[in-house]
Amino acid sequence: MEQLAFNIRPCTPLDLDKLVVLIEKHAEFEKAVFTTEGKLASLEAALFGEQPPLNCIVA
Template identity: 40%
Template sequence: MPRMSLHIRPADPTDVPALVGLITALAEYEKLTHLLQITPEKLQAQLFGARPPAEAVVAELGEGADRCAVGFALFFTNFSTFLCKPGLYLEDLFVLPAHRGAGVGKLLLKHLAALAVERGCGRFEWSVLDWNEPAIRFYEAMGATVMPDWRLCRVTDDALLHLARRG
């Protein structure tokens, strides 16, 4: 059976319904659906409005019309006063359970690390739920440090460059 192509690309307005579905699946996985207030209209405004505060990339499997979204990453620019540089903050990364272990998450992180390097960011960081041991192990394997007091994952300096170039 031929291997399906995996593509990471910036989200566009046509991706909003798929992103809402993936974000809902993430909330279900984290048992946080009671906090979910997302609507297609709200997400459309936040990602594609006049001054979008966030960006997203979509991981798709397949070719042409047969492509389907299997994961996403939503992120924004933050700023480090100590480094006096912008940073890239990953708000959410999610891969549908049926597609985990196939390199989708690694490719999403690599894509964002490369974007952080391209934008001159001093760091790339995110938070992880303390009970999510599979995610913690995955992030550490990708070069992130789980900050014990902050519960933040941070990739900086050589680790950021290494992650951006990881094959």
């Protein structure tokens, strides 16, 4: 069996564009109404603000 190699790490501001796409695809799968408008700024504030209410890890 082939082993996959990946790196789990904290999300950085460089990951935010891809994170918005991931959220958009999940909303599409769930058949939920979603717009990307303003999401990048909202995620940046929620993840990297002074007292961020969210944590995110990526692989």
